[in-house]
Amino acid sequence: MPQGLAIGDLADRTGLAVSAIRFYETHGIVKPLRNKGGHRRYGRSDIRRLSFVMAAQALGFPLSEIAEHLHALPDHKAPTKADWTRISTQFRKDIDARIAALEELRDKLDGCIGCGCLSLKSCALYNPADIKGKDGKGPRNLTRLPA
Amino acid sequence: MPQGLAIGDLADRTGLAVSAIRFYETHGIVKPLRNKGGHRRYGRSDIRRLSFVMAAQALGFPLSEIAEHLHALPDHKAPTKADWTRISTQFRKDIDARIAALEELRDKLDGCIGCGCLSLKSCALYNPADIKGKDGKGPRNLTRLPA
DNA sequence: GTAATTTCTCAAGTTAACTTGAGATCAAGG
DNA sequence: CCTTGATCTCAAGTTAACTTGAGAAATTAC
Numbered sequence: 001m002p003q004g005l006a007i008g009d010l011a012d013r014t015g016l017a018v019s020a021i022r023f024y025e026t027h028g029i030v031k032p033l034r035n036k037g038g039h040r041r042y043g044r045s046d047i048r049r050l051s052f053v054m055a056a057q058a059l060g061f062p063l064s065e066i067a068e069h070l071h072a073l074p075d076h077k078a079p080t081k082a083d084w085t086r087i088s089t090q091f092r093k094d095i096d097a098r099i100a101a102l103e104e105l106r107d108k109l110d111g112c113i114g115c116g117c118l119s120l121k122s123c124a125l126y127n128p129a130d131i132k133g134k135d136g137k138g139p140r141n142l143t144r145l146p147a
Numbered sequence: 148m149p150q151g152l153a154i155g156d157l158a159d160r161t162g163l164a165v166s167a168i169r170f171y172e173t174h175g176i177v178k179p180l181r182n183k184g185g186h187r188r189y190g191r192s193d194i195r196r197l198s199f200v201m202a203a204q205a206l207g208f209p210l211s212e213i214a215e216h217l218h219a220l221p222d223h224k225a226p227t228k229a230d231w232t233r234i235s236t237q238f239r240k241d242i243d244a245r246i247a248a249l250e251e252l253r254d255k256l257d258g259c260i261g262c263g264c265l266s267l268k269s270c271a272l273y274n275p276a277d278i279k280g281k282d283g284k285g286p287r288n289l290t291r292l293p294a
Numbered sequence: 295g296t297a298a299t300t301t302c303t304c305a306a307g308t309t310a311a312c313t314t315g316a317g318a319t320c321a322a323g324g
Numbered sequence: 325c326c327t328t329g330a331t332c333t334c335a336a337g338t339t340a341a342c343t344t345g346a347g348a349a350a351t352t353a354c
Contacts, residue, residue: 006331037332059249063311092257155300170343186301
């Protein structure tokens with residue numbers, strides 16, 4: 001009766017690559033224990049952790065932020081219902097904000113379709129202030145909508 | 148009376164870096180003409196082109212797809228109202244799809260908050276099939292929600 | 295007409311998020 | 325017990341989207 005899941009099992013359960021799971025570990029997203037031989041052993045709750053990561057990534061959140069969210073969960077004990085509820089609630093807020101931003105853009109675009117983008121002054125797409133996205137070096141992560 | 152905008156002017160107008168605009172050129176997003184001295188000269192419509200790029204990027208679309216959209220516009224002639232309307236309309240569809248995907252995820256998450264993620268079988272976050280995102284080498288661009 | 299900007303090209307560096315490969319060890323089935 | 329498959333570590337490669345730097349030529353400003 002092996003203690004916990006092997007990394008390959010976790011990969012199968014989540015659909016992630018084994019290499020990705022190890023990579024996430026270097027970013028503090030999962031913190032598996034080790035067995036006698038040095039192999040990683042995961043708890044069942046890690047499946048949910050990684051599923052959460054995948055969902056958040058699909059929304060465009062960077063790993064660093066996801067990791068922060070997850071810091072609210074206990075490392076090796078199974079998280080309580082309250083733990084997950086707290087995180088899920090915050091996540092929901094982020095989703096709502098994102099939906100709101102998209103709807104705003106959509107509404108502006110509606111005006112744009114009407115005008116055919118020919119009246120520059122009033123065109124939403126023309127106004128760069130609406131889409132600020134410079135705040136770091138390297139590739140700007142524009143996947144996150146302006147708050 | 149200089150013919151067209153210099154790259155620096157375009158940078159000022161759009162808020163993009165000069166280097167970024169040159170980079171976009173290598174990806175076929177803008178195709179400036181050259182003056183006697185070999186300097187790039189842009190048309191006014193390139194402001195809108197680039198603004199469109201920024202908006203689409205904020206939504207998480209990869210440059211390659213944005214470039215494809217823009218191929219529907221004429222290279223050196225000012226686009227007609229019909230040209231832009233076609234693109235804007237398509238863009239709007241993409242936004243709607245994205246909003247729908249987010250709303251679906253939000254609804255699932257609502258159920259998840261209720262259950263505290265403790266009943267694995269029925270938890271939306273637990274079901275990896277909901278979030279498929281493997282289709283290439285290199286970093287998986289998970290910024291795009293599943294269609 | 296000269297100094298200060300801008301722009302040009304091209305190569306190389308950067309960040310995020312992983313993957314791939316090499317060489318070695320651990321684990322599990324027959 | 326032995327072989328096959330899973331893991332381990334660590335370094336290096338990959339993609340997207342840009343930025344930075346170097347050296348040179350074109351523009352603009354005074």
